[in-house]
Amino acid sequence: MTLGTIFWIAVALAIAFEIILKPFGLWRAGRHNQLGWFIVMFIFSTAGILPLIYLLFFQRKGREAAPVRKRRRGK
DSSP states (O other), X not given: OOHHHHXXXXXXXXXXXXXXXXXXXHHHHHHXXXXXXXXHHHHOOOTTHHHHHIIIIISOSSSSOOOOOOOOOOO
16 A cells, blocks of 8 residues: 555545544534534534544533523513
8 A cells, every 4th residue: 555545545534534423423512502512513623533522521421401491481
């Protein structure tokens, strides 16, 4: 294998990693009302590294989404 071939294989793997992890990370951040993580993952393309870090270390634990505050109705 030449250096050029190895480079293009690495690029293809990075793109595939991004395509797989980014939507999942965005979905989880949105589901858990973590707007900061959602915006950063949406704007920056990091070859799947940022979504992987979020999914492994910073997402909220458990199956439940963050509670949504209800407004009180005025009388």
